[in-house]
Amino acid sequence: SVIAAILERQPAPLTGAPPLERVVRRALAKDPDQRFQSARDLKAALTWAMEQAPPSTAVKAVRRWQWIAAAALAVGALGEWSVSHFRQPLADDRVFRLDIVPPEGGRFTFGLVTGGIALSPDGRTVAFVASAGGRTGLWVRPLDSTMARLIAGTEGGGFPFWSPDGKSLGFFTATQLKRVDLAGGTPSVICGTVAGRGGAWTSDGHILFGTNSGLFQVTAAGGTPSSLTTLDASHGEFGHRWPQVLPSGRFLYLVQSRKAEYAGIYAGLLANPGERVRLLPTETNALYAPGGNGKDYLLWMRGGTLVAQEFDPGTFQLAGEPRLVADPVAASGFWGRMNVATSTGGVLLYGSSSPSQLTWFDRAGNNVGVVGEPGEYPMLRLSPDGRRVVVARERAGSPDLWLFDVERHVAQHVDQFGLEYLPCLVA
Numbered sequence: 162s163v164i165a166a167i168l169e170r171q172p173a174p175l176t177g178a179p180p181l182e183r184v185v186r187r188a189l190a191k192d193p194d195q196r197f198q199s200a201r202d203l204k205a206a207l208t209w210a211m212e213q214a215p216p217s218t219a220v221k222a223v224r225r226w227q228w229i230a231a232a233a234l235a236v237g238a239l240g241e242w243s244v245s246h247f248r249q250p251l252a253d254d255r256v257f258r259l260d261i262v263p264p265e266g267g268r269f270t271f272g273l274v275t276g277g278i279a280l281s282p283d284g285r286t287v288a289f290v291a292s293a294g295g296r297t298g299l300w301v302r303p304l305d306s307t308m309a310r311l312i313a314g315t316e317g318g319g320f321p322f323w324s325p326d327g328k329s330l331g332f333f334t335a336t337q338l339k340r341v342d343l344a345g346g347t348p349s350v351i352c353g354t355v356a357g358r359g360g361a362w363t364s365d366g367h368i369l370f371g372t373n374s375g376l377f378q379v380t381a382a383g384g385t386p387s388s389l390t391t392l393d394a395s396h397g398e399f400g401h402r403w404p405q406v407l408p409s410g411r412f413l414y415l416v417q418s419r420k421a422e423y424a425g426i427y428a429g430l431l432a433n434p435g436e437r438v439r440l441l442p443t444e445t446n447a448l449y450a451p452g453g454n455g456k457d458y459l460l461w462m463r464g465g466t467l468v469a470q471e472f473d474p475g476t477f478q479l480a481g482e483p484r485l486v487a488d489p490v491a492a493s494g495f496w497g498r499m500n501v502a503t504s505t506g507g508v509l510l511y512g513s514s515s516p517s518q519l520t521w522f523d524r525a526g527n528n529v530g531v532v533g534e535p536g537e538y539p540m541l542r543l544s545p546d547g548r549r550v551v552v553a554r555e556r557a558g559s560p561d562l563w564l565f566d567v568e569r570h571v572a573q574h575v576d577q578f579g580l581e582y583l584p585c586l587v588a
Contacts, residue, residue, distance in 0.1 A: 264293040264300060264309055270319070277320040278500070281327040284508030288321040288330055299332055301343065304508070312341055314348045322360040324381070331368055331381075333357035338370055340381065351383045358496070359403035359446070361412065363431075369412060371402035376414055376434070389434050390414070396423040402497050403446035407474040415446045415497050426461065428477045438477045445492045445499045449474060450509070460509075462499045465489040467511055487511050519552065519565075532565050533572055551575070 270276050270290045278289040288301045291309075298316045302309035318332040318339065331340050331351070338357055341348040351368065358371040366381045369389060379386040392398040397419035404414040410431045416439075418424040426447045429437040440459070441447060447461040449472065459472035459479065467490040468483035491512045492499035500512035519532040519541070532550060541552040550565045562575040 264291055264311070266293055268292055270297055276496075277498075278502055278510065278512070279321045279323055279330075280502045280504040280508055280510055281323050282325060282505050283327055284504035286327070287502075287510065288323070290319050290321070299330065299341075301330075312343070312348075315339075315341060318348075320357065320359060322362060324362045325364050329381075331360045331362060333360070333370075338368070338379070349383065351381065352379050352386045354386070358400065359414075359498070361404045361406045363406050369404040369406070369414075371400070371404055371414060373400045376401045376404055378431075389431075390429075390437075391435075393423070396420060398423065400497065405446075405449055407449055409475060411474055411477075413440065413447065413449065415443075417444070417497050426459075428474075440472075440477060440479060445497055448499075448501060448503050450503045451505060460486065460501060460503065462490065462492045465492070467499070467501060519550070521567075532567060533563070 268291060269278075270292050276290050278287060280287055285305070286301055286303050288299060289309075290297065291300050293311070296311070296316055299312045299318050299321055300309045301312060312330070315332060317334050319334075321330050321332045323330060324340075328344065329340055329342050331338065332348075333339070333354070336353060336355060338351045338354050338360070339348045340351055354370065354372060354377070356373050358373075360368055360370040362368050362381060367378055368381050369376055369378050370386075375391050376389040377386040378389045390401050392401065396416075398416055399419065400415075400417040402415045402417065404412055406412050407428065411428060412431055412434075413426060413428040416424060416427050421442070423439075425439050425443050426441040427437045427439050429435075441461055443461055445462045447459050450458045450460055450469070452458055457472050457474060458469040460467060460469050461483075462468070463483060466488040467486045469486050470483040471480040472478070473480070486509070490499060490501060502510040517537065518535045520528055521530045521532065523529050533552070536554050541550055543550050548567055550567060552563050552565065554561050554563055564573045564575050565571070566573075
């Protein structure tokens with residue numbers, strides 16, 4: 162699988178196209194600093210390589226290696242996306258593009274209610290949330306195409322997840338859990354829910370979903386949800402989120418807690434969800450990834466780095482040391498979510514982001530100064546008198562609250578908090 166390939170194997174050598182092999186080797190370098198730093202650099206290198214190789218050789222080589230070169234490529238916007246695939250010859254004539262970009266004139270959306278990206282089980286199609294033409298909704302795009310389409314009726318939806326057969330999507334609005342069949346039709350309501358955070362569709366037609374009140378379970382056909390897990394107030398828990406189905410009736414999920422000793426990734430049996438095992442102390446979700454090398458892995462964040470560790474889903478045991486998969490990778494402690502998606506079809510998708518700078522603009526749109534230092538600021542509030550600004554800041558996936566005095570240029574660390582606390586300031 163892609164995880165095994167990244168961690169353990171070097172790509173097979175190219176034959177007859179040394180210039181192209183040079184490009185691919187650089188794209189797959191284990192050291193991130195040795196890789197291409199932008200899509201533009203990679204495009205220029207590929208153009209050069211194609212000019213050096215005989216036409217017949219070049220075409221054959223590109224069809225085999227075009228998808229592999231994506232292993233270290235950051236693409237897109239607002240949290241650039243990278244795609245990795247199996248490092249083995251193509252089984253059919255699929256051609257995977259290197260770019261995942263938002264719809265023309267639009268942007269990817271990462272918000273409190275909307276946001277998220279998901280890969281179909283076979284790894285052929287990506288679903289994401291984007292804004293374009295004044296509308297925010299769910300879009301789908303085959304990975305062997307450059308065209309994405311907006312799914313009608315999904316405006317305001319977010320955090321998509323796939324059905325096991327890849328024919329339907331589940332998603333959340335501010336007050337409901339819905340599903341939509343990709344063949345057409347109007348989205349239907351499965352149940353009501355507030356602040357839905359992550360869904361997992363089981364093979365027997367049930368959906369697990371996370372909330373600020375624990376995990377719930379409901380039939381995919383619709384109905385009244387039943388409680389699957391309950392928050393432990395004595396542990397300071399304030400959310401169970403981002404569930405994922407494991408083999409043999411098992412599942413894992415993120416527990417968010419104000420007490421670090423209880424926060425992390427937990428796993429349990431669907432038949433006995435009250436009995437749970439803590440796998441990892443982390444503030445963001447983890448993903449189970451079956452390996453094609455006879456091993457399975459758990460993907461999780463260590464600081465800003467995506468790592469993989471051998472994992473036995475039957476015993477909930479981790480083995481060996483975590484090994485680097487990609488760096489840097491975007492994650493949010495507020496949402497408790499890393500910007501990573503996997504598929505049983507052997508595709509790994511991850512997003513990276515660059516620090517932003519809080520900047521003042523006057524009424525005419527002129528830049529009149531900056532506030533604080535560069536960083537990741539997902540939320541902010543300005544005081545009524547305009548003299549102070551409170552911001553939520555991410556540091557390696559951990560959320561913090563900071564108060565800036567604009568006139569005195571002083572920053573004060575207020576608190577470390579979870580998603581249930583939105584920054585609010587009254588002068």
